[in-house]
Amino acid sequence: MLNSIMQVNGELLRRPDGKSGTMATQWQMLMKEAFLQDLGKLQPKDTHQIIAKVNTLVHNPLPDGDVKKQLIYHPGKPYRIRSGDYRILYNFDDANVCVYRIERRNENTYKQNLMTAPIEGLDNEFDDVRAFSEAPTGDAWYQEEWFKPRDTSRLLPEPITSELLNKLHVPKGYHQRLLAAKTEQELYNCEGQVDDAVILQLIHELFETPLEQAMQQPNLVLKEVDDLLRYKEGELLTFLLHLSPEQEKYAHWPMNASGPTFVKGGPGTGKSTVALYRIRSLLEQLTKTNKAPRILFTTYTKALIKSSEQLLQQLLGNQAQYVRVDTVDKLARELLHHAGQVKDILSEREQFALIKQAVDETPKTGSPLQQLAQKQTLERMGYEYLLQEFNTVIIARQLNSVDNYQKASRNGRKVRLNANQRAMLWKIYERFCALQEASGKETWQQRRAHAERIVEQSPLAQSYDVVVIDEAQDLDPSAIRLLIKLCKAPNRIFVTADANQSIYGSGFSWQDVHACLKFQGRTSILRANYRSTQEIGEAAQSYLTYGALEPEQIERQYIHSGPMPDARSVHNAYYEAQLLASFFRKAARSFRLTLGSCALLCPSEHAGKTLAQALSDQGLEATFMTGDDLNLTRSGIKVLVLHSSKGLEFPIVALAGFVGSSYPYFPSSASEEAQREILARERRTMFVGMTRAMRALLVITPTDPGTSLFEGFDATYWNFTRKI
Numbered sequence: 001m002l003n004s005i006m007q008v009n010g011e012l013l014r015r016p017d018g019k020s021g022t023m024a025t026q027w028q029m030l031m032k033e034a035f036l037q038d039l040g041k042l043q044p045k046d047t048h049q050i051i052a053k054v055n056t057l058v059h060n061p062l063p064d065g066d067v068k069k070q071l072i073y074h075p076g077k078p079y080r081i082r083s084g085d086y087r088i089l090y091n092f093d094d095a096n097v098c099v100y101r102i103e104r105r106n107e108n109t110y111k112q113n114l115m116t117a118p119i120e121g122l123d124n125e126f127d128d129v130r131a132f133s134e135a136p137t138g139d140a141w142y143q144e145e146w147f148k149p150r151d152t153s154r155l156l157p158e159p160i161t162s163e164l165l166n167k168l169h170v171p172k173g174y175h176q177r178l179l180a181a182k183t184e185q186e187l188y189n190c191e192g193q194v195d196d197a198v199i200l201q202l203i204h205e206l207f208e209t210p211l212e213q214a215m216q217q218p219n220l221v222l223k224e225v226d227d228l229l230r231y232k233e234g235e236l237l238t239f240l241l242h243l244s245p246e247q248e249k250y251a252h253w254p255m256n257a258s259g260p261t262f263v264k265g266g267p268g269t270g271k272s273t274v275a276l277y278r279i280r281s282l283l284e285q286l287t288k289t290n291k292a293p294r295i296l297f298t299t300y301t302k303a304l305i306k307s308s309e310q311l312l313q314q315l316l317g318n319q320a321q322y323v324r325v326d327t328v329d330k331l332a333r334e335l336l337h338h339a340g341q342v343k344d345i346l347s348e349r350e351q352f353a354l355i356k357q358a359v360d361e362t363p364k365t366g367s368p369l370q371q372l373a374q375k376q377t378l379e380r381m382g383y384e385y386l387l388q389e390f391n392t393v394i395i396a397r398q399l400n401s402v403d404n405y406q407k408a409s410r411n412g413r414k415v416r417l418n419a420n421q422r423a424m425l426w427k428i429y430e431r432f433c434a435l436q437e438a439s440g441k442e443t444w445q446q447r448r449a450h451a452e453r454i455v456e457q458s459p460l461a462q463s464y465d466v467v468v469i470d471e472a473q474d475l476d477p478s479a480i481r482l483l484i485k486l487c488k489a490p491n492r493i494f495v496t497a498d499a500n501q502s503i504y505g506s507g508f509s510w511q512d513v514h515a516c517l518k519f520q521g522r523t524s525i526l527r528a529n530y531r532s533t534q535e536i537g538e539a540a541q542s543y544l545t546y547g548a549l550e551p552e553q554i555e556r557q558y559i560h561s562g563p564m565p566d567a568r569s570v571h572n573a574y575y576e577a578q579l580l581a582s583f584f585r586k587a588a589r590s591f592r593l594t595l596g597s598c599a600l601l602c603p604s605e606h607a608g609k610t611l612a613q614a615l616s617d618q619g620l621e622a623t624f625m626t627g628d629d630l631n632l633t634r635s636g637i638k639v640l641v642l643h644s645s646k647g648l649e650f651p652i653v654a655l656a657g658f659v660g661s662s663y664p665y666f667p668s669s670a671s672e673e674a675q676r677e678i679l680a681r682e683r684r685t686m687f688v689g690m691t692r693a694m695r696a697l698l699v700i701t702p703t704d705p706g707t708s709l710f711e712g713f714d715a716t717y718w719n720f721t722r723k724i
Ligand SMILES: Nc1ncnc2c1ncn2[C@@H]1O[C@H](COP(=O)(O)OP(=O)(O)OP(=O)(O)O)[C@@H](O)[C@H]1O
Pocket: 217, 218, 219, 241, 242, 243, 244, 247, 265, 266, 267, 268, 269, 270, 271, 272, 273, 274, 498, 501, 530, 531, 646, 647, 648, 649, 691
């Protein structure tokens, strides 16, 4: 990457690798968030000086006459160049110059930042909580070396002053204690007397982002050097991400290419990012000829709608007005409302009652032996499974005859059905429809199909120039079909999905999407994970594929590395809360992050609220949030149910709340196959939760789980030993 041979102003610059080559006359300027933060703290005179220096680097990364130095013992071998009282740390290759940090010229600072070991991971001094299960044997902690404890006895980079405490709105009652703290350790010693959130906020504020961490931040594109001034003055809110060449390709794919575009990829590979940049690119093209283009961006959960809206607003500014961000069900309801045809949705309980009635009222046919077999099939499936069969197979795929049902693929459905069984189910289905019609209500799938018919009848009433479907793995065919109908042309459809992250329904299949689209599109795969460390990504993957006979052999790439994730089992809720508090405290300290970077993901609202309270009782601010009231900017630990964490990300994540809960819930009637299907879905749900973590992950399971869901924590990937 930032490595090769450079020729500047006719001078051949030889890098340590000894190769040679030529370079661009002007480099593309990239920068890190840490650089922007450093710039934000400078006085106007220094800001101008730094901007002028950056301008020089754009034309020549190794300017003559300037004092510059390559830090050859530092990973990545960055350069540093002087600018007044400051120095800029940067690196370059034959196309890009990337600025990492600005540092005050003070030899001690350099020593601290450049000579310390690469980014420190979690401390190994976590509190001991004795309820943990025994550590398994094995050599899983060969990486323990990596977790070098940090020297916390050094003086703080700046003294704590009343001015700083007032600026951070620290309660007056804490001032005296905090003003006395001179080292990082002395700050930690305030624990118990000063709120943890305050201690972490101070650490975060006082310590600069270590160079190594800054280097791992995403590259942002600086188009014009003057944009730095506009950013500092608040005129410019954000910079664009430097996409990888493959991401760039899908984001800017020509609009008039034939057929829709599908982007696949594992967690954190930038699927949603590409979808957002695709919208930006399409808007640029569309607004040339159309004064008010209409773009629809849709995804499954309300939580994701909120966060996508915020990202689009940042990315598009005023042009965000052309983009509608909504769930498919909100759109369906609106269409039906306009047509005056809204029916209430059948609740699950009502659906159960109807399905039970339909089963009772549908006579069994054939010989007594055949009738017995039919009865046994129904018992094996159970009502919930039957209901899902109707909703996700028959209604969602709009199968309108028994013949079509006989031929239909039932992707992801574990209970096999022969022709006789399908014929019997079809009869029950017909009875179910009659009963449901009489109730005057409909299911979600029926509502979407209903909305689709309305769009077909008046195609211009609701049509979009572009439809982007993010996280399509959770949309059943009824939703995908409706969205396709809402788009003016098939080549304006853009779909992203990861089948492994399907957490609603019985699984996702690209076959269904292709069947809905009825035309061929382009499919592309993103492979590099930009979110999680390799350790977290691979641990989550090993958990997901636990027990699989032939795990998918896909090459995965990672940008970051860090400590191994932790897995623990605890006996009861008391120890669970202690363990969590310890983990969040220590992980936040290790990465010098605030509690706002932490998320706790739970199986249910009840578990989430209980643990949020338990953490608050331990002095850690924690708020339970539903998808509707998700606020990612709120301070303190965010506590969410696993389902609403989909598509989001947090530096520090714990999965907990399983102790004493009945998760995963199996209906009493569920057969073995139906249970297997539920388990597979819940394993994917856990996988989604784990892959939200960027840097640190802990999973807490019950000591006596009674379900195989909590198996699959392989000691090659999961750490059981570090004391938390
Ligand atoms: N080229 C890039 N350089 C740096 N960071 C990137 C790049 N592409 C994506 N990212 C970052 O990686 C993270 C994951 O991206 P994104 O959410 O788009 O992935 P995803 O594939 O949609 O994930 P998931 O399916 O798990 O929800 C985000 O923080 C995003 O900003």
